[in-house]
Amino acid sequence: MTQHPLYQIMNPHSVAIVGASNDLTKMGTIQLLNLLGGKYPGKVYPIHPQEETVLGLKAYHTARELPEPADLAILTLPTSAVPEVLRDLGERGVRRAIVISGGFKETGEKGRELEEQIVGIARRYGIRFLGPNCIGVIHPAFHLNPTMFPYPHQPGSVGVASQSGTYVTQILRLLAKTQIGYSQAFSVGNGADLDLVDCIEYLGSDPQTKAIALYIEGIKRPREFIRVASRVTLEKPMVAVYVGGTEAGARSSASHTGSLSGPDHLYDALFRQSGVIRAYSVEDLYEWAWALASLPLPRGRNMAILTHSGGPASSLADACNRFDLNVPVFSERLQAKIRQLLPATGSTCNPVDLTFFIDMTVLLEKLPQIILEDPAIDGLLIHGIQGSSYFRSIAEIAKTRVKIPPYEKVKKIFFSAMEAFVRLPEKYGKPVVASAFDDREDDAVAFVQDQSLPCYRAPERAVRAMAALCQYAEIRSGK
């Protein structure tokens, strides 16, 4: 892995940045601010033709003046200035770069020639680079985020390679709502040198990456993709969105990254052959990768459903069948055990519906254990994770009329059940997927998500993530 050309790009001890200045309206300036604000631990060398200092750092007028060959150079420049700067960097001994600048292949013939020119320069100096026309990379554990998006991002286990920079950066706002975290994430742009296949190969070898998410507009090297992806999916799940298979998607992709897309059915076959799970939206892409990166694989498609409300029970059950998961009627023996813990209005046969809030240890600890012990059950779907939000809502309306115990006291009781709950997947070697209409403002939802048990915002989303787990389990076992 350390020998891979992307390793040095993701773990540089020094970064030269070309395009940053003291002008906050420039993209390069925001990138430098973000690199510094994110507490990047290495050395940073701004390169600027006129300025003596940039954002308080000593600036170098050209790359040739750098005090050392930086491990990585980042170029955010007008298109026409890229070739000369790349040459200067090569002369100074820099061997890794990210070219953020756009205006190349994606804009037509002239841009295509310019792109060939910078590939030629890179070859001459042995420079390996990402881009052009990309947004950069993010390696949270290394405090490396030289993109122009200073959004919260905690280390996680989903590796990303994307032909859209937005899906590496701006999507962090969406991912933060569930704390889906990157191991490492690449925006590959036009992929003139290092491309999607290189990123897959690298993420495949990265021990922090437990699942790989791909956003694809077109694959330049389909044979290589199949060769590398087939190998990686033997060990790690991969999910891909492909948007180039429709007329409008292909047209958009061509003008975005200059990608030559292909017919949808060809990509479908290519994914199938490579063991890659296909998703059709970016939400699904990340949400499925989250489950795949976090949970043990089910041995089969027999699911148990557990809730305290009937609507979500029915939605989960219906969605299971729609996505080819079974919801078997529990054995008489199992139902008898469950019945002892349920109110008279509850239903025991699967879905199990408690019908209203009772002892949280029943919902989160006792029932799941009884159910997951049954060898006929391969996984558990549960709706209704909830802690502080309901209590606080009640406290708000009740406070003038009733004495309310402090929340911390209540929390103590049900959090021991929560702690048992999040250990279930490891304890039984079976996946548990949750859903709740609350988000991380609720402490129970936040706790579950932080303990790597995916909790989705709606029941049907939980089912689709579970279906992805089943699909990958079958890919792994060669079914």
Next chain:
Amino acid sequence: MTQHPLYQIMNPHSVAIVGASNDLTKMGTIQLLNLLGGKYPGKVYPIHPQEETVLGLKAYHTARELPEPADLAILTLPTSAVPEVLRDLGERGVRRAIVISGGFKETGEKGRELEEQIVGIARRYGIRFLGPNCIGVIHPAFHLNPTMFPYPHQPGSVGVASQSGTYVTQILRLLAKTQIGYSQAFSVGNGADLDLVDCIEYLGSDPQTKAIALYIEGIKRPREFIRVASRVTLEKPMVAVYVGGTEAGARSSASHTGSLSGPDHLYDALFRQSGVIRAYSVEDLYEWAWALASLPLPRGRNMAILTHSGGPASSLADACNRFDLNVPVFSERLQAKIRQLLPATGSTCNPVDLTFFIDMTVLLEKLPQIILEDPAIDGLLIHGIQGSSYFRSIAEIAKTRVKIPPYEKVKKIFFSAMEAFVRLPEKYGKPVVASAFDDREDDAVAFVQDQSLPCYRAPERAVRAMAALCQYAEIRSGK
């Protein structure tokens, strides 16, 4: 409408509540707290066999002692106590009720008999009621929320009739993330007397209701459903989720609301015949109803796409084609106009991709106007609504190194564009649907949503809402 049996249930001048006490662990107590906490303007009469006061209100030992026949009675009692209390209420002249208590038809033969018994009592006294086994109703504009869920809910224009109480109450936590608001919402439970069809009829006649969302486990009166729904959908869009069409969904529904569900294809035909749009998840149900309640209908399926980032442009374009929307190449004349406003790296043909943040008046005002003026375009999809969140993120990392203008100054500039933007649908009589990875923490997203322009959390969701608008436009025009 005022003659409809549901009118008095939703607009009562006085409510008798049976099952509330001074014990906060009782469901009825929380319901009463919620009614009072929500500033319900009418009189409230707690009925309790022992207590003299309940939550500070004078309590009545039986319904027969009520000082007046309350407009509405709410019963949250052990199952076996319901018949006698209902009889007492009838004796006192009460003619509308909501029976929250479960343990009836949904639990088997004995419960079914009990349900028949309360129907008989109601008939004898002329009582019309919702339930049993329901969670109640919400009428935000009337400050009526006697459910046990004190969640934020502002008045809106989506009417709801649901066989799940969770999808009327707990789902408010999800709906609050986009401020989807109810006109009036019904949990119908077992529908022993007033049922889904009655609710549709009532919502059809309610002027505040612009679209109707249905969650269905089984329809008891299919002929009446078709008759009423066919009439209502001539004027108002309806969206339905049906979960009883799979083996597991049917089993879950039977134990939830005692519903007799039917084969999926029969319900599909029933919806088609009635002009009802079918959704397959509760998120879609509410999100589509939101668009249908808020926007003018498109005249055709030709969509324009506008963004400042290429990934979402391609996702929008691809999703359009997948959901049978066209993304036509703009005319040369239109492209020439657009080109004048775009940077060299931008693409003009549709999708229009600005490639990076420029003048917000271009993205939100000038380009949309030029595009929507074109008679060949029926609607606009736009990704990238963003205000305070990006600015504040930048300010956070920049503050120690650069002087940052106060946000209010920046906001002033782009909010005039925002104001023009939200007026587009009315100005051009064409739908505009937005998406953003930010939520309401961002002031631009909150503003757009508050001005009834739906802004979804991901591009593909915006497309599906637009597709629902097209579907309803075709239903209305008889295509």
